Amino acid sequence: MPKESNEANQSNQSNQTNPASATCAGKHPAPPCTLVIFGAGGDLTKRLLMPSLYNLSADKLLDDGMEIIGVNHGERETSDWRDELTQSLRTFAADKAATFHTSQLNEDAWNWVVGRLEYFPGEFEEDETFARLKARLAKAKSGNVVFYLAVGARFFQPIIEHLGAAGMLEEKDGNFRRLVIEKPFGSDLASAQELNRCILKYADESQAYRIDHFLGKDTVQSILAVRFANAMFEPVWRREYIDNVQITAAETIGVEGRGKFYEQTGAFRDMLPNHLFQLLGMVAMEPPNSFDAESVRDRKAEVFDAIRPLTANDVVLGQYEAGPAGPGYKDEPGVAKDSRTETYAAARVYVENWRWAGVPFYLRTGKRLTERRTEISVQMKAVPFLLFRDTPVDALTPNVFTLRIDPAHGTSFDFNVKVPGPVMQIGKVRSAFNYADFFAERANVGYETLLYDCMLGDATLFQRADSIETAWAAVDHVLHPDSPLPVRGYAAGSAGPAEADQLLADDGRTWRALTDPHKKD
Numbered sequence: 176m177p178k179e180s181n182e183a184n185q186s187n188q189s190n191q192t193n194p195a196s197a198t199c200a201g202k203h204p205a206p207p208c209t210l211v212i213f214g215a216g217g218d219l220t221k222r223l224l225m226p227s228l229y230n231l232s233a234d235k236l237l238d239d240g241m242e243i244i245g246v247n248h249g250e251r252e253t254s255d256w257r258d259e260l261t262q263s264l265r266t267f268a269a270d271k272a273a274t275f276h277t278s279q280l281n282e283d284a285w286n287w288v289v290g291r292l293e294y295f296p297g298e299f300e301e302d303e304t305f306a307r308l309k310a311r312l313a314k315a316k317s318g319n320v321v322f323y324l325a326v327g328a329r330f331f332q333p334i335i336e337h338l339g340a341a342g343m344l345e346e347k348d349g350n351f352r353r354l355v356i357e358k359p360f361g362s363d364l365a366s367a368q369e370l371n372r373c374i375l376k377y378a379d380e381s382q383a384y385r386i387d388h389f390l391g392k393d394t395v396q397s398i399l400a401v402r403f404a405n406a407m408f409e410p411v412w413r414r415e416y417i418d419n420v421q422i423t424a425a426e427t428i429g430v431e432g433r434g435k436f437y438e439q440t441g442a443f444r445d446m447l448p449n450h451l452f453q454l455l456g457m458v459a460m461e462p463p464n465s466f467d468a469e470s471v472r473d474r475k476a477e478v479f480d481a482i483r484p485l486t487a488n489d490v491v492l493g494q495y496e497a498g499p500a501g502p503g504y505k506d507e508p509g510v511a512k513d514s515r516t517e518t519y520a521a522a523r524v525y526v527e528n529w530r531w532a533g534v535p536f537y538l539r540t541g542k543r544l545t546e547r548r549t550e551i552s553v554q555m556k557a558v559p560f561l562l563f564r565d566t567p568v569d570a571l572t573p574n575v576f577t578l579r580i581d582p583a584h585g586t587s588f589d590f591n592v593k594v595p596g597p598v599m600q601i602g603k604v605r606s607a608f609n610y611a612d613f614f615a616e617r618a619n620v621g622y623e624t625l626l627y628d629c630m631l632g633d634a635t636l637f638q639r640a641d642s643i644e645t646a647w648a649a650v651d652h653v654l655h656p657d658s659p660l661p662v663r664g665y666a667a668g669s670a671g672p673a674e675a676d677q678l679l680a681d682d683g684r685t686w687r688a689l690t691d692p693h694k695k696d
């Protein structure tokens with residue numbers, strides 16, 4: 176989060192000469208540290224970590240004392256790893272459809288990163304790897320180390336145990352040792368608790384940085400700014416005025432060759448208790464006293480704590496079948512022909528506290544839907560109709576305020592005005608704000624802030640052990656039901672299963688349309 180810390184101020188003094196472009200306004204370079212990436216050969220490293228390091232370098236937010244060590248199984252030369260990453264960065268940068276697209280690469284900024292990359296061969300489960308790594312870190316320029324676990328979840332515990340047993344997580348002489356753990360953080364309450372126990376056996380909670388990449392999105396961080404930097408929202412942001420909140424993460428893509436992973440996971444575990452709950456937390460939390468990490472995370476933890484545990488009646492699961500957007504899920508590579516894994520999940524969630532009692536939060540996510548759209552739509556209650564009873568107006572549509580996260584970045588507000596003409600008629604209109612109309616767009620992959628904050632020691636945007644566990648606890652009954660939940664079919668390219676519409680219809684409500692008639696949305 177954009178706030179200064181002592182660490183940042185100290186490091187500014189030690190920073191020498193990052194050659195790239197001008198310093199990002201108001202920000203200081205992170206303190207010097209060695210970034211150890213487990214999973215150097217993986218997709219995450221290529222697609223997200225390297226472009227983010229490049230962007231941070233271009234903004235002069237990295238210290239010249241930084242070193243980047245990539246651990247992976249298999250012998251190879253550092254020069255080969257550097258070449259491979261340079262090649263993939265260039266490919267992403269040139270791809271107009273990619274998140275990291277830029278008209279021109281800042282060669283100095285990339286060379287700054289490349290010059291610090293060092294390939295370190297080693298198996299993630301062998302003592303010998305960690306003994307060598309410890310010896311290497313003893314010679315590092317800085318005693319500060321960030322261990323980034325960009326590996327499959329099955330390696331999380333073995334790596335943490337080895338780091339812990341080798342004493343590499345001990346913070347000495349004022350140096351920090353931090354662990355970044357990627358998603359999925361467990362697959363249910365019991366496994367998340369086990370992983371937390373493992374981390375906390377060897378490290379303090381303050382050393383753990385559990386990533387949810389949705390929190391790295393500017394549009395998600397902006398939810399708090401919109402809510403708390405404007406006088407008009409907070410007074411109506413409560414059960415007296417809000418009828419329901421709809422949180423959508425609809426995707427047009429399928430499982431993109433990840434069939435094997437997805438078979439074990441499914442849409443519910445993949446998206447609900449993590450990404451969608453994080454959005455819910457930002458929308459529903461009470462105002463924190465400050466942007467201090469604990470203040471923000473305490474308020475969010477209260478929301479998760481207040482969620483009424485979901486039951487089978489609150490959830491609809493679906494799986495895409497052949498439709499306008501292509502073949503069905505069961506025909507994807509790596510997927511069983513009789514798979515019951517869901518590619519769609521919708522849920523009705525109640526936050527049982529004073530502010531939100533009785534207001535349903537409807538969450539939905541799915542693959543191969545008609546449109547890509549991540550958004551939070553706050554649907555207000557209707558006003559009394561009295562004034563219009565003697566006019567031709569027969570209905571008033573409630574106001575809807577929408578925070579648009581992806582791919583559109585901005586907000587929109589649906590409200591009612593008089594249709595021009597001699598009689599009183601009401602028409603629904605939309606007022607929309609797009610970030611691109613006001614701010615310069617940047618090639619940002621969403622991990623820049625997360626990496627930078629971790630190096631600064633600001634955990635605001637990371638998940639705390641207690642919140643992870645309360646989130647899993649809220650859905651645990653649905654994950655381990657007495658009898659399996661039905662998985663409904665929906666056509667690839669549709670808006671999801673009919674049963675998800677019924678979930679809202681039973682409450683007298685409808686989902687906000689996935690395809691919007693308003694052009695600029």
Ligand code: BG6
Binds near residue numbers: 358426445549
């Ligand atoms: C990931 C899920 O965490 O988030 C993917 O594993 C999903 O299945 C992705 O596609 C969505 O993230 P984004 O940022 O593309 O909306």
